[in-house]
Amino acid sequence: MLLLLLVWGSYIENHLAVLAHCGKYGDKSSSWALDRQANGTIPDGFILLSFSDNPRLEMALFVAVSVFYTVTLVGNTTIILLSHLDPHLHTPVYFFLTHLSILDLCFTTSCIPQMLVNFWGSDKTISYMGCAVQLYIFLGLGASECVLLLVMAFDRYVAVCRPLHYAVIMHLPLCHKLTFLVWASGIFGTLVQSPTTMKLPFCHHHRVDDFVCEVPALIHLACGDTHVNELQISVIGAIFLMGPLLLIIVSYGHIAQAVLAIQPQEGRSKAFCTCSSHLAVVFLFYCSVTAVYIRPQSRFSQKGGKFLTLFYTVVTPTLNPLIYTLRNKDIKGAFKRLLWKDRMANEE
Numbered sequence: 001m002l003l004l005l006l007v008w009g010s011y012i013e014n015h016l017a018v019l020a021h022c023g024k025y026g027d028k029s030s031s032w033a034l035d036r037q038a039n040g041t042i043p044d045g046f047i048l049l050s051f052s053d054n055p056r057l058e059m060a061l062f063v064a065v066s067v068f069y070t071v072t073l074v075g076n077t078t079i080i081l082l083s084h085l086d087p088h089l090h091t092p093v094y095f096f097l098t099h100l101s102i103l104d105l106c107f108t109t110s111c112i113p114q115m116l117v118n119f120w121g122s123d124k125t126i127s128y129m130g131c132a133v134q135l136y137i138f139l140g141l142g143a144s145e146c147v148l149l150l151v152m153a154f155d156r157y158v159a160v161c162r163p164l165h166y167a168v169i170m171h172l173p174l175c176h177k178l179t180f181l182v183w184a185s186g187i188f189g190t191l192v193q194s195p196t197t198m199k200l201p202f203c204h205h206h207r208v209d210d211f212v213c214e215v216p217a218l219i220h221l222a223c224g225d226t227h228v229n230e231l232q233i234s235v236i237g238a239i240f241l242m243g244p245l246l247l248i249i250v251s252y253g254h255i256a257q258a259v260l261a262i263q264p265q266e267g268r269s270k271a272f273c274t275c276s277s278h279l280a281v282v283f284l285f286y287c288s289v290t291a292v293y294i295r296p297q298s299r300f301s302q303k304g305g306k307f308l309t310l311f312y313t314v315v316t317p318t319l320n321p322l323i324y325t326l327r328n329k330d331i332k333g334a335f336k337r338l339l340w341k342d343r344m345a346n347e348e
Contacts (some may be wrong), residue, residue, distance in 0.1 A: 001046055015252060021031050025054060044123070044128060045127045045128055045206070046126050046128070046206050046207070046208045046213065047124045047206060047207045047208065047239075048124050048126055048208050048212070048213075049124065049207055049208065049209050049210070050119065050210070050211045050306070051306075053125060058118075058119045059119070061119050062119035063121065065112060065115060065314050066116060068315065068316075068318045069108060069112045069116075069314070069316045070105070071318045071322075072108050072318045073105065073108075075101075075209055075318070075321070075325070076101035076104065076105050076321050077101075078335075079097060079098065079321050079324065079325065079331070080098050080101050082331060082334045082335060083098045083336060084332035085334075088333070088334060088337075089330060089331075092155055092170040092175050093155055093159070096148065096151060096152045096175070097152075097324060099179055100145070100184065101320075103141055103144055103145050104165065104321075105139040106137070106143065107138070107317060108313065108317045110134055112210070114212065115211045115314075117211065129212035131198075134196070134212060135190075135194050135197065135198065135215070135218070136190050136194045137190075138212060138213070138214060139189060140186040140187055140189060140190030140191075140194075142186075142240075143185055143186040143189030143190065143236075143240045144182050144185060144186030144189075145189075145285065146240045146241065146245075146285075147181065147186070148179075148182045149248065149278075149285065150247055151181070153247070153248040153251045153278065153282070154178075155170060156252075156255060156274060156278055157251040157255055158170055160258050160271050160274065160338045161255060161272060177333065189240055192236060193215060193232060193233060193236050196229060196232060197215050197218050197219070198218075199221055200224065200226065201223055201224035202218075203221055203222070203223040207221070208220075209221075210306055211306060211309055211310060212309065212313065214292075215293070216233075216293065233240070233293060234294070236293075237290075237293045241286070241293060241294065245286050245290070255275055258271070259271045259275075271299045276282075277328070280319075280323050281319075281320055281323055284315075284319060288308045288309075288311045288312040288316065289308075289312050292308050292309060
């Protein structure tokens with residue numbers, strides 16, 4: 001995973017260096033420079049409008065987002081630490097849950113600090129390079145989470161439908177290969193979509209009607225032909241959104257059949273509880289992301305896209321650790337054991 005991140009970072013750094021090199025030979029007194037490769041213009045920066053026409057709403061959002069971000073940091077960090085420290089949680093389901101928490105931490109940190117700065121003051125600007133880096137990371141981690149939710153659905157399918165063979169099928173090497181696939185998919189997705197998005201012929205007002213630099217908002221900013229970009233995002237959306245979602249639905253169809261075949265009511269309830277948390281996370285994530293990315297030029301995404309973006313960038317990463325911990329006996333037990341160890345160590 002570390003190697004993948006290093007490769008990803010190197011690619012972004014090289015790509016941005018080329019763009020900066022192309023821009024520095026333009027007119028330095030102008031805020032725009034000629035991009036020879038894209039035959040368009042590269043702005044020095046963008047203005048993230050968010051809700052600049054409603055300062056009171058922005059201050060309320062600043063407080064709300066700050067609270068949500070704090071809960072996200074505490075909740076996901078707790079899951080990562082407990083899964084690492086408690087031997088009882090060294091199982092595939094918590095291995096994947098740890099990666100989900102890492103993704104949520106990185107995903108929110110890539111956009112929320114900039115969002116809070118924009119909410120707090122009158123300065124709404126973000127540099128071109130900062131916007132590009134945010135887009136690369138934001139899109140890559142989003143694609144990785146789509147694939148990870150599919151991997152977690154496969155884990156639940158094996159646990160419910162093949163319980164006697166679970167330990168044999170979900171062995172540690174397979175878990176590592178699946179997580180490699182998750183991170184590699186995110187890198188592939190962002191390297192396909194992000195460069196072409198940042199080379200669009202942007203309008204000279206360079207005002208992005210959103211909180212963050214994401215693909216639909218940047219497509220709206222383009223003044224030239226965007227049909228290729230729209231087709232590209234539709235293909236990427238089909239691969240990373242609709243494809244995994246369809247496979248998740250199929251897997252849960254088999255899980256539902258297996259659960260209904262369980263005769264004791266207690267066993268049926270236990271099987272349902274093992275899947276309900278994951279289903280809730282899938283529902284929250286896919287409902288908002290799909291509405292924004294499947295039809296990026298739709299009227300709905302222009303009007304309500306900012307609220308949907310706010311939901312899946314702020315609310316969903318906060319709810320994920322709460323969903324997995326409030327009704328999870330294993331996590332509660334691990335937390336109690338950790339507190340008991342600390343108490344015993346202090347008494348000694």
